[in-house]
Amino acid sequence: MPVDLTPSQALGLWHEVTLQQVHEDGRDLTLRQLAILLEIYLVPPPHTVRGLAARLGVTKPVITRALDTMGEQGLVTRMRDERDRRNVVIKRTVDGALYLERLGDLIIAGGRKLAP
Amino acid sequence: MPVDLTPSQALGLWHEVTLQQVHEDGRDLTLRQLAILLEIYLVPPPHTVRGLAARLGVTKPVITRALDTMGEQGLVTRMRDERDRRNVVIKRTVDGALYLERLGDLIIAGGRKLAP
DNA sequence: GACGAACGATACGGTAGCGTAACGACAGCC
DNA sequence: GGCTGTCGTTACGCTACCGTATCGTTCGTC
Numbered sequence: 001m002p003v004d005l006t007p008s009q010a011l012g013l014w015h016e017v018t019l020q021q022v023h024e025d026g027r028d029l030t031l032r033q034l035a036i037l038l039e040i041y042l043v044p045p046p047h048t049v050r051g052l053a054a055r056l057g058v059t060k061p062v063i064t065r066a067l068d069t070m071g072e073q074g075l076v077t078r079m080r081d082e083r084d085r086r087n088v089v090i091k092r093t094v095d096g097a098l099y100l101e102r103l104g105d106l107i108i109a110g111g112r113k114l115a116p
Numbered sequence: 117m118p119v120d121l122t123p124s125q126a127l128g129l130w131h132e133v134t135l136q137q138v139h140e141d142g143r144d145l146t147l148r149q150l151a152i153l154l155e156i157y158l159v160p161p162p163h164t165v166r167g168l169a170a171r172l173g174v175t176k177p178v179i180t181r182a183l184d185t186m187g188e189q190g191l192v193t194r195m196r197d198e199r200d201r202r203n204v205v206i207k208r209t210v211d212g213a214l215y216l217e218r219l220g221d222l223i224i225a226g227g228r229k230l231a232p
Numbered sequence: 233g234a235c236g237a238a239c240g241a242t243a244c245g246g247t248a249g250c251g252t253a254a255c256g257a258c259a260g261c262c
Numbered sequence: 263g264g265c266t267g268t269c270g271t272t273a274c275g276c277t278a279c280c281g282t283a284t285c286g287t288t289c290g291t292c
Contacts, residue, residue, distance in 0.1 A: 003125060003227035010223035011216060013119065015154040022151045023173045028280095030249075031147065035138045038131040049270055057139045059251070064271060069248080078270095086258050086269035100127060107126035111119035144250095146279075165240055180241060181279070202239040202288050 009114050016110035027073060027099075032058065033066045040076060040090055041100050047090040048081075075099055125230055132226035143189060143215075148174065149182045153191060156206055157216050162197075163206040191215055 005013070029037070035056055040047050049063045056063075067090065070076050075096040081087035121129070145153070151172055156163050165179045172179075183206065186192050191212040197203035 002230050003119070003121065003129065005119065005224050005227045007217070007220045007224065009119060010220045010227070011154065011158060014219065014223060015151075015158050018147060018151040018154060019172065022148050028147065031134060031144065032138055032249095035131075035134040038127065038134060042127060042131050050268085056135065060270065061251075061272085062249090065249070084259070084269085088270060101123070103130065104123045104126045107130060108121050108123065111121045111126070114118050148279095166238085175281070176240065177242085177281075178279085184241095185278080200239090200289070204240060 012114050013107070013110050016113055017107050020106050020110070021103075029070075030066070032056065032062060033070060036063065036066050037070065037075060037096065037100065041092055041096060045089070045091075046081075048087055049090075052090070070096075128230050129223070129226050132229055133222050136222050136226070137219075145186075146182070148172065148178060149186060152179065152182050153186060153212065153216065156192060157208055157212060161205070161207075164197075164203050165206075168206070186212075 036052055039052060039055060049060055049067070052063045053060045067076060067078060071078060073095075074093055077091040077093055078088050079091060081089050152168055155168060155171060165176055165183070168179045169176045183192060183194060187194060189211075190209055193207040193209055194204050195207055197205045
């Protein structure tokens, strides 16, 4: 069930949601950070630093830094993989799920608001 | 003609588009910068620094800085208002229009790709 | 002409991101 | 046990953004 949008609707939706985000998001995530967060929550685990780096096409330090920041904000957690202690497994958190739920609501509301 | 999305579709759309953006956008605009750009191109002129600041709920230096950066990248231009030389009028550019057109395509493609 | 208000820009100190390069910890294999 | 390769992290120098406060210019009014 694909979603078909006109160019005007597509940009209008982005406009509305971005505006709301800027207005009320005290967190101010980077585009990259948001992409990482969505990847973690929408794609089945496990997630590793290396995997995320490859998926986003960025270097590993970018992932480490983003996880540091988002970890401090409680959006994600890291745990060492006990089966292979070189790996780090990235875990979801309740706060992270709530944050994305809120973003989803924003997007849905933005879509409803289009071209009145 | 509003657009109705399920929570899964909403976040899926954001996921897809954000991922693409991170992959291929060499410009790496901030969330605020993108909001400003969309505001300038989707809302009828004239646009002023003060007006944009009020609309986004941020301070004026934020707008000035964003216009500096996006100006260097050719996405917007500034001109003094000759009728009231205290004001600065923000103008659109061809490059800016192309950039947003490209973003629109990305969003539309993302929507089509949902839930295969 | 002088004064107050409005506008956008700038200065300042601080914070957080970036890319490149190097690092320590660990696993697998000989 | 020692080598090699793979993890994720850290170090370094740099750039860009942040908020607050202040500045110079211009307008409107007296």
